[in-house]
Amino acid sequence: xxxxxxxxxxxxxxxxxxxxxxxxxxxxxxxxxxxxxxxxxxxxxxxxxxxxxxxxxxxxxxxxxxxxxxxxxxxxxxxxxxxxxxxxxxxxxxxxxxxxxxxxxxxxxxxxxxxxxxxxxxxxxxxxxxxxxxxxxxxxxxxxxxxxxxxxxxxxxxxxxxxxxxxxxxxxxxxxxxxxxxxxxxxxxxxxxxxxxxxxxxxxxxxxxxxxxxxxxxxxxxxxxxxxxxxxxxxxxxxxxxxxxxxxxxxxxx
Amino acid sequence: xxxxxxxxxxxxxxxxxxxxxxxxxxxxxxxxxxxxxxxxxxxxxxxxxxxxxxxxxxxxxxxxxxxxxxxxxxxxxxxxxxxxxxxxxxxxxxxxxxxxxxxxxxxxxxxxxxxxxxxxxxxxxxxxxxxxxxxxxxxxxxxxxxxxxxxxxxxxxxxxxxxxxxxxxxxxxxxxxxxxxxxxxxxxxxxxxxxxxxxxxxxxxxxxxxxxxxxxxxxxxxxxxxxxxxxxxxxxxxxxxxx
Numbered sequence: 001x002x003x004x005x006x007x008x009x010x011x012x013x014x015x016x017x018x019x020x021x022x023x024x025x026x027x028x029x030x031x032x033x034x035x036x037x038x039x040x041x042x043x044x045x046x047x048x049x050x051x052x053x054x055x056x057x058x059x060x061x062x063x064x065x066x067x068x069x070x071x072x073x074x075x076x077x078x079x080x081x082x083x084x085x086x087x088x089x090x091x092x093x094x095x096x097x098x099x100x101x102x103x104x105x106x107x108x109x110x111x112x113x114x115x116x117x118x119x120x121x122x123x124x125x126x127x128x129x130x131x132x133x134x135x136x137x138x139x140x141x142x143x144x145x146x147x148x149x150x151x152x153x154x155x156x157x158x159x160x161x162x163x164x165x166x167x168x169x170x171x172x173x174x175x176x177x178x179x180x181x182x183x184x185x186x187x188x189x190x191x192x193x194x195x196x197x198x199x200x201x202x203x204x205x206x207x208x209x210x211x212x213x214x215x216x217x218x219x220x221x222x223x224x225x226x227x228x229x230x231x232x233x234x235x236x237x238x239x240x241x242x243x244x245x246x247x248x249x250x251x252x253x254x
Numbered sequence: 255x256x257x258x259x260x261x262x263x264x265x266x267x268x269x270x271x272x273x274x275x276x277x278x279x280x281x282x283x284x285x286x287x288x289x290x291x292x293x294x295x296x297x298x299x300x301x302x303x304x305x306x307x308x309x310x311x312x313x314x315x316x317x318x319x320x321x322x323x324x325x326x327x328x329x330x331x332x333x334x335x336x337x338x339x340x341x342x343x344x345x346x347x348x349x350x351x352x353x354x355x356x357x358x359x360x361x362x363x364x365x366x367x368x369x370x371x372x373x374x375x376x377x378x379x380x381x382x383x384x385x386x387x388x389x390x391x392x393x394x395x396x397x398x399x400x401x402x403x404x405x406x407x408x409x410x411x412x413x414x415x416x417x418x419x420x421x422x423x424x425x426x427x428x429x430x431x432x433x434x435x436x437x438x439x440x441x442x443x444x445x446x447x448x449x450x451x452x453x454x455x456x457x458x459x460x461x462x463x464x465x466x467x468x469x470x471x472x473x474x475x476x477x478x479x480x481x482x483x484x485x486x487x488x489x490x491x492x493x494x495x496x497x
Contacts, residue, residue, distance in 0.1 A: 007375035015374035018358060018365075025360045090356055094373055095332035162294075249294065251334055252271035 011096055015104035020111065034116040041067050046169050047183045056186055058215075059128040065214040066183040066207045068113075068120060073149055073203065074174050076109040080153030081160050088254035098250050099243055102157045106150050110142075130217045137220040138212045144232040145206050151235030158246045159241075161253050181207050202231045257308045259459045260344070261329060261426060267303040267339035269322075269329055270296045299325045300481045303339070314468035314475030316492060322481040323461050327428055328437060330459070345425030348374065353398070354417065360492075363399035363406075363414055370418045384421040391447070392417035393440075403466045420447050427451055430461045445470065465493045 024030035042063050052058045083101040084091070091098060125131060160166040181203045182190075190198050198204065208222050270306040272294040299322050308311050317323045328334045356373065357366045367388055371381045389399065403411060420427075424457045429448070448471060452458055463470050468475055468490055476486040477495060485495045 010372050010375055010377060014369050018361065018369055021365065022358070022360055046393060090373060092328070092333065093331075093356055096373060248335065249272035251328065 008065065008097075012100055012104055012107070015100060016107045016111070019105055019108035023108065023112070024199075034112050035119055036065055038064070038116070040122070041071070043162070049184050053185060058128055061129055062186070062211065062215050063184060064120065064124060064127070065129075065210050066181075068117065069145065069207060069210050069248070070181065070183050071205075072109060072113045072177065073145070073206075074178070076106055076149055077153045077156060078170060078174065079089075079109070080104045080150075081156040081170055083153070084157045084161050084250065085164070092251060098158075098247060099154060099240075102153050103150065106146065106153060110146055111140075123124060124214065129214060132217060134213060134217060134219045136246060139209075140225070141181050141206065141209055141213065141228065142218070142223030144228045147232040148202065148228075148235045149208065151237070152230070154239030154243050158243045161246070161250055177201070177203065180204070183207060202235070205231060258306070260306050260308040260398055261309040262305065262344075262459075263340075263342040263398075264303050264363075265340045266307040267300060267305075267329065267341060268298065268337045269303075269325060270298040270333060270337055271299040271325075273297050283444075287417070291473045298481065300329070302339075303481075303483060304326055305476070305483070305486075307457060307459070308455055309345075309473060310452075310455050312460065314472035314489060314492065315459065315461045315467055316463070316468060316475060316496060317461075317478035318463060321476055321478045324430065326478065327430060327450045327461060330426075331428065343426070346375075347428060348419055348422065348424030356433045357403050357411060359404040360402060363394060366403055366414065367399075368420055370415075370440070371422070374418075374422065375445060376422055380422065388414075388417045388421050391420070391443075409437060409440070416444060419452065420444075423451070424456060426459065428459045428461070432462055465496050469493060 024033065027033065029036065042060065045059055045063045045067070049063075050056075053059060056062055080102040083105050084098050087096075087098070087101040090096060091101075156166055156170055167174050180198070187198075187204075187208065205224070205227050208219060209228060212218050213220060214223065271402065271494065275295075277371075303326070315323055317396065325334065329336055329341065330343060332343070356370050358369060367385065368378075368381060371384070372378075376384075389396070392410075394410060394414060398410065399414075403414070406414070427448075448458065452471070460468060460472055471490050473485065475489050475492045477484050477492060485492065488496075
């Protein structure tokens with residue numbers, strides 16, 4: 001993909017600005033939706049599940065920390081799936097690398113994510129999260145998680161150019177993945193003999209790492225860091241490899 | 255031999271598409287085709303193309319629908335990579351493949367000027383400088399430019415699209431049947447601007463199905479049929495050949 005050139009930065013910047021503007025165009029609450037969305041989710045889970053897991057101490061904090069990251073993943077992947085297809089009119093009339101479209105969407109999602117994180121920090125403190133130096137670990141997790149999400153989104157976005165079914169499949173599959181990830185419940189309820197299957201879900205590792213840091217107030221362990229890095233690099237590698245293989249057919253299939 | 259200052263040089267250019275092999279009509283069809291048919295078939299669009307365009311020239315491309323005109327333009331703009339052959343483009347290409355298509359419906363006229371110009375790799379300082387020109391050329395008021403583009407009429411959209419495309423002096427300017435839009439008065443204005451661009455020393459590639467339209471600005475041209483050049487020469491010979 002080469003190095004990012006200066007003119008590429010111009011393009012990428014304007015695409016990110018466009019994505020951010022389009023996201024809340026024609027909506028009254030605008031940016032506040034990125035706060036309201038997780039709040040609605042959290043309230044539902046709190047009401048529905050807090051009695052189901054009475055043993056989980058400070059259930060609200062547990063859910064918040066996981067759901068913010070889950071929402072980031074699910075919204076950005078679903079947007080990235082359609083990114084190249086939606087950029088068709090531009091891709092067909094000017095030379096712009098196709099991977100810019102999912103990339104700009106991811107970048108605007110990161111901006112949005114970080115902006116929405118700020119008010120939630122206060123909520124989390126109110127809920128009893130400890131503010132300590134170990135919270136620095138959130139930064140590498142966000143970086144690795146974004147890289148993982150990008151690779152994954154690039155796979156979905158590239159395939160979706162040829163088979164629009166990909167979008168439909170992902171729309172039905174991602175809620176299922178949600179229940180296979182310990183966001184609303186604790187991992188202890190998974191039967192031990194199924195744990196090895198459960199651990200195949202890469203998202204589980206990211207969400208558990210977040211619980212580890214924010215909910216348990218601990219430092220990220222080296223093992224966790226190595227697992228997350230491996231997942232992020234593999235996903236990026238697969239995404240870029242598939243993109244490069246399919247890139248040539250984009251314009252004729254859009 | 256006189257040394258020619260070539261701005262575009264294609265040698266033995268072959269371009270093909272990858273198109274889904276099986277009909278996507280039904281799931282059954284898809285399943286049955288697995289293993290028997292290749293998922294993607296190659297369809298060659300341009301065959302062994304040789305083309306030289308000199309700097310400052312106004313070159314016309316004539317051809318029917320499906321003859322490969324748009325594909326050729328996309329190859330020249332770097333959007334599609336050729337399978338084989340060499341392509342040298344010694345200048346920056348301004349795209350004008352389809353007017354107004356690059357505009358984002360939900361954004362305002364001003365926001366679209368920023369967006370489209372940045373996609374053309376124009377820096378923000380240059381965009382600022384060109385703003386007055388675009389406003390004047392498109393004949394859109396400040397009020398209209400502050401409006402979302404989806405509320406524009408199709409004429410307003412193409413005026414804005416054209417104004418953005420001609421605002422920055424490109425070295426190679428591609429016009430793809432663009433002038434069939436807009437009212438008569440605006441069309442005259444477009445031709446005037448194209449002549450200004452020609453006078454500034456830029457190269458123009460003009461694509462059309464109508465030889466009369468080509469004749470207005472081009473000196474030389476070619477006829478494309480089924481992805482092959484069937485004739486290349488001065489514009490009068492093109493017109494005669496096409497008849």
